[in-house]
Amino acid sequence: MSGRERVLVAMSGGVDSSVAAALLVGQGYDVVGATMKLFCYGEEVPDRPCCSLDSIDDARRVCQRLGVPHYVLNLEDRFGVDVVDDFVAEYARGRTPIPCVRCNTFTKFRDLLRKADAIDARWIATGHYARAEGGRLLRGRDRGKDQSYFLWGVDRAVVARMLLPVGDSTKAETRAAARALGLDVVAEKVESQDICFVPDGDHTKIIRQRLGDDAPALARGPIVLADGRVVGEHDGHARFTVGQRRGLPGGFAEPMYVVAIRPRERAVVIGPREQLLGRGLVARGVNWLVDPPAAGATLEVQVRHRARAVAAELVRADGDEVELALQEPVAAITPGQSAVLYAGEQVLGGGFIEAATGQRLALPVLAA
């Protein structure tokens, strides 16, 4: 075998991972492409930009063009448990999950990593807009595309094996690179915005599929104000997320938002914007990508993809739980989303938001 270092590239058939593979070929790596088959739509969804068999074919064609091998790896079973089951369970608990975080943590950078081990690949690469440098995980150079928010759960030791070659580029540069490399199959592909296993944007279908038509999360319940007054009815709290305005009753003096979901009463709590603001949060399932900082440390926290990171103080960090005090109020701190901790460009770690604190309405912290 040659002395070139082998890298297993996770390829979705989209432009980012295709260009990632091409760049690595150009950098002299021994590139092996792999497309993960993670779920089966069945016959319901004829056309999808990502993850379908067509996408597998696109990835294969890109690899053929690059002169590197391509494999299809079926991780359906594990993905079903680690990502889809959790997604459904989180909605059932009245939370708003981010399956991409768990897919990165468990599927791409754990299960796929084992395949890399099996073929003696030192490196594992994806088309994420983030950077891995010297064991540190950094935001993507293109702040509009930055995907570091989804990568906090990767094991610290794995970051040292990650290659994220498009993290230094803008999306426009990536598309241009695809055209320049002759990867016409993927250069102009429409970007997938949906969750890959929720192809039409309606996540209630999969909840119904897994939990049945009578799932409490999809059953009628009250819309209430913080003081408990019932002001309307909804047809399933899983259709709501904190900060949402769509689907709420009108007739209030100021715009109303979902400010909390209380699954036990099937209640969707609404309130004016000021009730949406939190001044702190508790996160669990914490993973550190640096040596854990001590309580009292100042860092930045980002509570949603594309939200602005704000300065925060680490109030406590015990085991896999952290509590943060925010230096300015933040809207829509949503249980189930990620609280990702940064120092400037660098991802320090993150956790799943358990509860907002310092909100004007008191919310019970759920037992884990």
Place this chain on the structure above:
Amino acid sequence: MPEPIYLDHAATTPVRDEVRAAMEPFLGPRFGNPSSAHRWGRDARTALDEARERVARCLNARPDEVCFTSGGTEGDNLAVFGPWRARRAGGRRAIVTSPIEHKAVLAAVHHAAERDGAEERVVPVDGDGLVDREAYRAALAGAAVASVMWVNNEVGVVQPIAELGAEARAQDVVFHTDAVQAFGKIAIDVTTLPADLLTISGHKIGAPKGIGAIYIRRGTPLEPLFYGGAQDRGRRPGTENVAFAVGLALAAELAVAEREEECARLGAMRDAFEARLLAEVPDAVIHGRGAPRAPHVCNVSVPGVDAESLLMALDLQGIAASGGSACQTGNAAPSHVLLAMGVAPELAAGAVRLSFGCLSTPEQVDRVASLLPAMVARARAAASAVPVW
């Protein structure tokens, strides 16, 4: 990288040089339509008739009993639907088959059951893949057609087709055998073999993909799959693929002529490979080993090793093998053949098939046998790694 090694002959084989040369004129100057009355047509028709006779001779059949098809899948479909549709009005509505058939048979039977009201009788097999004879006999009662493959494409197990066929015919059940993997490995003489229908495929024996043949014993009740012209007595309408039929005829003749010598050669390589594998990886499980097997197939699982990882590792060393059969991209479901044989799902999910053939040499087999243990060890270590969180 050293010379790549192709160990997937059960999936497909290269077209032999002499076959390609024999086909060449029919892709060029001898392009006529065999149904045309002019000289081009007569020329093509003669070549087609001769090809039919030559294939018939390879089976010891009469020429009118040979029908060219597009390959194994078409032959299998015709053999399932043809007799069933012809006989259902007479009250014979059941189709008997085994759970280790190729999907071309299983899916056809299933379709007939789901959509057309056939009764699907799937007879179990034992741990080595041999059909349960008692259950088979019972299932035959009142059936229209029985279909049991001669040599299994995944594990190489050889069914006692003469006996199974005789039992079917004794109960007036039309008997079909998928002989796609058997042809060229087992001597076939339809004058003594109690089979009414027998399917072969070109690309497993050095002819191109897209050509096959089905033997149809005279008098077998059969409705065609297609409707159109009068080609092949209406059994298979459509302008015949003369060039490929000529190719199939030569490939079949060569396979029959070389059968004994080639089987001895392949069997020696396969057995040597398995002996070395078991010596170095003692917990490897070779499927179907307790039954008679065709000499070209080795299907092996190693506990704790998934097929995907091993196949990738093999391919990256230039060694081509497959998991189960070739057809199913990204399908991680364990092989239906192995599951039917009672292999545990985890073990079945790790099964890798190496199939030997015209391109195989003892040196190649030696190289694979010496590389495989390290790949197995690495895949096993990777799969059993304890997650750090």
